[in-house]
Amino acid sequence: MRLEGKTAVVTGAASGFGAGIARVFSREGASVMVADLNEEAAIAIADEIGGVAIRTDVSDGNSVKAMAQAALDQWGKIDIVVNNAGITHQKGNLEDVSEEEFDRVLAVNAKSVYLTAREIVPHMKTAATGAILNVASTAGLSPRPQLNWYNASKGWMITATKTMAVELAPAGIRVNAICPVAGETPLLAAFMGEDTPEMREKFLATIPIGRFSQPQDMGEAAAFLCSDAASMITGVALEVDGGRCI
Numbered sequence: 182m183r184l185e186g187k188t189a190v191v192t193g194a195a196s197g198f199g200a201g202i203a204r205v206f207s208r209e210g211a212s213v214m215v216a217d218l219n220e221e222a223a224i225a226i227a228d229e230i231g232g233v234a235i236r237t238d239v240s241d242g243n244s245v246k247a248m249a250q251a252a253l254d255q256w257g258k259i260d261i262v263v264n265n266a267g268i269t270h271q272k273g274n275l276e277d278v279s280e281e282e283f284d285r286v287l288a289v290n291a292k293s294v295y296l297t298a299r300e301i302v303p304h305m306k307t308a309a310t311g312a313i314l315n316v317a318s319t320a321g322l323s324p325r326p327q328l329n330w331y332n333a334s335k336g337w338m339i340t341a342t343k344t345m346a347v348e349l350a351p352a353g354i355r356v357n358a359i360c361p362v363a364g365e366t367p368l369l370a371a372f373m374g375e376d377t378p379e380m381r382e383k384f385l386a387t388i389p390i391g392r393f394s395q396p397q398d399m400g401e402a403a404a405f406l407c408s409d410a411a412s413m414i415t416g417v418a419l420e421v422d423g424g425r426c427i
Contacts, residue, residue, distance in 0.1 A: 183408040185210030188256040190248065190301070192239050192293065193266030195222035198316060198361060201396020202263055202403045204230055209404050211261065214252050218266075239266045239293035240285075249300035258308060259301050261407045264294050264338075265316040275329035283330050290334035294341050302349065309353040312407040315342045316399070317358040319422045335360075339418045346416030355415040357406045362422035364394030390423030 189206050193199040195217035203213050207230035217223040220236035227234035235251050238244040252259050268289045270282040294315060305311030320328060321335030342358040349356055363369055363384055369376060385391060402421045405411055420426050 182210035187260040189261035191263040198399040199265040201400040205400025240288035245296040269331040311354040315358040362425040
């Protein structure tokens with residue numbers, strides 16, 4: 182029960198890594214808000230783990246403000262925020278990505294971190310405690326070609342994590358990131374270009390442990406970094422990647 186008594190908002194928690202994080206957090210004793218654009222799927226995960234669900238567009242300031250207020254109304258505090266919601270553009274040459282796709286990737290993967298910080302950090306400062314976890318990617322550390330602007334958004338997230346950590350440490354707030362390798366999530370096909378046995382074999386050949394990331398892998402790493410056991414850890418971008426970045 183590493184998170185007993187803690188409250189946690191997890192964005193993009195209706196599927197993939199976010200759902201894995203929400204499940205492990207609940208198992209470890211946290212009260213979890215499942216925030217996702219897909220309200221029906223968010224309700225299903227919340228019902229499964231005994232949490233609460235809210236429809237949230239993490240790229241929209243008013244939506245994020247409503248999410249934060251709902252969490253405060255529910256619990257009176259927010260101990261943990263996990264910025265997990267993320268999207269990618271279709272695999273292809275960097276100059277062929279449309280402006281609309283570029284704007285959407287940066288809004289969901291980068292602007293969302295600013296928006297949650299704007300709404301929630303002041304409350305954490307008042308409490309003099311808090312943990313923020315950004316779900317980045319190995320793409321931000323060792324990028325693959327033809328996912329250029331997605332890679333860049335995750336590199337931004339890693340830099341944001343480090344600068345947030347430095348600024349917020351005196352306030353008692355820790356900020357870390359995890360960097361998954363490609364995993365069994367709805368984004369996998371987009372990363373590979375096409376989901377075929379041949380493409381899976383090609384991707385797996387770059388992961389020394391020999392398998393894709395699983396949602397529970399992310400949940401276990403996230404639970405540690407957001408727990409008091411990691412009280413001396415801030416500003417790290419933890420590679421949860423089976424050796425991909427070595």
